[in-house]
Amino acid sequence: GEDVEQSLFLSVREGDSSVINCTYTDSSSTYLYWYKQEPGAGLQLLTYIFSNMDMKQDQRLTVLLNKKDKHLSLRIADTQTGDSAIYFCAEAPASGGSYIPTFGRGTSLIVHP
């Protein structure tokens, strides 16, 4: 079955880069997502990547995928205090009829001045 693992906490200084890591277990073709959740709010889709891609960049966000190790990372450049939130990695198979994402427990990003 699918399993998504993330480290629980990350603390960075404002202006530095943040790197949030995630590992997954599904070996079939898959979509991988990053969501952001601020206190009291739902999940905001940040970006997603298909498993045949190695990298995707969108403004301050860079997603890197290592298919061999089933390792996904989200890099946030020039991290700001407004980036403080919980970041969820999620995986959804691209075939087989089940397109429901499986979420990790989330990484709490704390940005301090």
Added chain:
Amino acid sequence: DAGVTQSPTHLIKTRGQQVTLRCSPKSGHDTVSWYQQALGQGPQFIFQYYEEEERQRGNFPDRFSGHQFPNYSSELNVNALLLGDSALYLCASSQSGWGRSNQPQHFGDGTRLSIL
């Protein structure tokens, strides 16, 4: 363009009661999924509705049921509430496409359900 909207935002119930939560999908979306997010956890999939039918279901008991209306809005019903049902209930919508490909899901802000 309104995103996914959920109501109510907060709800307090007691054990044994029943609750109904509501969700309106993002404009243009026809598929609605419901998730339960316990404190400190990621969202857990409850079920998904498409064309007014339950298309997939996660590992939740029959106390959890749902409905989708012709306008694509949806309800989540939970009977015989337990203390462990206290959580944030999230609704997500997406647009079905070729091969029911997994278009990204867009989430509402959730309903915070507290059971006393």
